[in-house]
Amino acid sequence: MSVFKDAGHLFRFAGLFVIAFLIFLVVRHYVVPKSFGQYGHYRGAAIGEIASHPIKFAGHQACEDCHTDIVDVKTKGKHAHVNCEACHGALANHAADPTSVTPVKPDTAVLCARCHTASAAKPKNFPQVDPVDHANGVPCETCHNPHSPAIGADVAAGGAK
Amino acid sequence: MNLSRRHFLVLLPAAAVAWESVLAGTPEASPNYTMSDHWWGMLIDIPKCIGCGNCVRACQTENDVPDGFFRTWVERYHRTDWHLENPEVISPDGGKEGFPAVKEGGEGEYFFVPKMCNHCADSPCTQVCPVGATFISPDGVVLIDPKYCLGCAYCVQACPYGCRYVHPEKKVADKCTLCYHRITKGLTTACCEACPTGARQLADLKNPRDPIHEFLKTHSVQVLKPQMSTGAKAFYNGLDGSVR
Numbered sequence: 215m216s217v218f219k220d221a222g223h224l225f226r227f228a229g230l231f232v233i234a235f236l237i238f239l240v241v242r243h244y245v246v247p248k249s250f251g252q253y254g255h256y257r258g259a260a261i262g263e264i265a266s267h268p269i270k271f272a273g274h275q276a277c278e279d280c281h282t283d284i285v286d287v288k289t290k291g292k293h294a295h296v297n298c299e300a301c302h303g304a305l306a307n308h309a310a311d312p313t314s315v316t317p318v319k320p321d322t323a324v325l326c327a328r329c330h331t332a333s334a335a336k337p338k339n340f341p342q343v344d345p346v347d348h349a350n351g352v353p354c355e356t357c358h359n360p361h362s363p364a365i366g367a368d369v370a371a372g373g374a375k
Numbered sequence: 376m377n378l379s380r381r382h383f384l385v386l387l388p389a390a391a392v393a394w395e396s397v398l399a400g401t402p403e404a405s406p407n408y409t410m411s412d413h414w415w416g417m418l419i420d421i422p423k424c425i426g427c428g429n430c431v432r433a434c435q436t437e438n439d440v441p442d443g444f445f446r447t448w449v450e451r452y453h454r455t456d457w458h459l460e461n462p463e464v465i466s467p468d469g470g471k472e473g474f475p476a477v478k479e480g481g482e483g484e485y486f487f488v489p490k491m492c493n494h495c496a497d498s499p500c501t502q503v504c505p506v507g508a509t510f511i512s513p514d515g516v517v518l519i520d521p522k523y524c525l526g527c528a529y530c531v532q533a534c535p536y537g538c539r540y541v542h543p544e545k546k547v548a549d550k551c552t553l554c555y556h557r558i559t560k561g562l563t564t565a566c567c568e569a570c571p572t573g574a575r576q577l578a579d580l581k582n583p584r585d586p587i588h589e590f591l592k593t594h595s596v597q598v599l600k601p602q603m604s605t606g607a608k609a610f611y612n613g614l615d616g617s618v619r
Contacts, residue, residue, distance in 0.1 A: 217380070257520050261518065264556060265560075270565070271562075271568045296571045297571075328473060329425055332476070332479075333476050335453075337422055340572070
């Protein structure tokens with residue numbers, strides 16, 4: 215082929231490029247993680263690593279599977295749509311091991327006030343009270359069952375803790 | 376050597392592409408969760424928010440967020456008739472322990488705005504990352520690969536919503552993962568789980584039975600900073616025009 219006549223120096227030069235490119239590919243093979251580029255310009259395995267973090271909130275379904283008596287009371291009351299862990303806190307440990315991990319009963323003086331303390335900034339239709347004016351130090355659960363807070367509602371629902 | 380120069384040049388990129396696919400490997404099989412079946416977002420119903428701070432505390436518990444940093448936080452807006460464009464905004468400790476009381480009959484309007492990562496479909500934060508450490512996953516969640524992040528904080532500056540921070544101990548960028556470790560297990564996010572009024576609702580835009588579709592049709596729903604075309608997927612119901 216007359217085109218490549220006297221072109222040996224070009225092939226040697228091209229050979230250097232090819233060798234450099236192969237070295238680049240070998241280095242790249244070991245340096246770049248296997249899953250990089252699996253879904254895009256990032257390490258695909260990172261998604262699985264993030265998804266494998268442990269959970270701390272068990273989710274209301276886990277609570278409701280065991281505490282059916284509370285569910286019966288709660289579903290009839292005004293707190294029907296308040297999830298268990300909104301008040302009781304993160305309890306995935308308890309759900310995983312109910313006997314050795316026992317949750318602490320929340321303090322209603324703090325808990326109820328957190329949502330129901332009156333403030334003009336809150337939505338108008340949300341039930342709000344001035345805790346001092348309303349109870350004057352009497353614990354909320356003296357009159358209200360937190361699971362079904364309307365007074366007397368828990369009696370109608372069959373009574374519960 | 377029978378290979379012509381033309382053929383050699385044609386084959387070179389083809390070989391490179393073939394090598395790329397070898398390196399990429401095969402995707403991992405996920406038994407119960409298919410990423411392509413989901414496209415996650417969040418619905419935030421402002422008229423329902425009471426500013427209790429449950430979401431902020433739940434998020435910090437669930438994700439070990441260090442004190443003074445927030446993946447979600449609640450702002451209280453005070454908009455008077457004289458300063459429609461410049462409302463007074465407070466967020467003491469992210470609203471974690473609630474807000475100072477407001478007496479009835481004061482001037483202007485008060486309302487709470489929960490903030491979090493908007494999980495933008497075309498996010499500026501993922502575009503500026505120089506090393507491919509932050510990305511939007513195939514199911515629409517903006518995530519950070521902590522092993523790849525250099526901590527350069529470009530993304531912290533790029534986020535128009537101020538949703539990112541550099542973790543004080545890990546020295547890498549950190550942000551809301553939309554509780555990716557929960558939603559892939561069929562649970563809702565920690566903030567949604569802890570919200571007592573249902574002001575936050577996780578939404579799967581690819582699920583035709585998700586109530587989000589009906590809600591978007593029947594309510595006046597906006598996203599933050601729509602003029603930036605970020606494709607934000609945190610949908611705000613009842614958003615006041617003064618919210619930035």
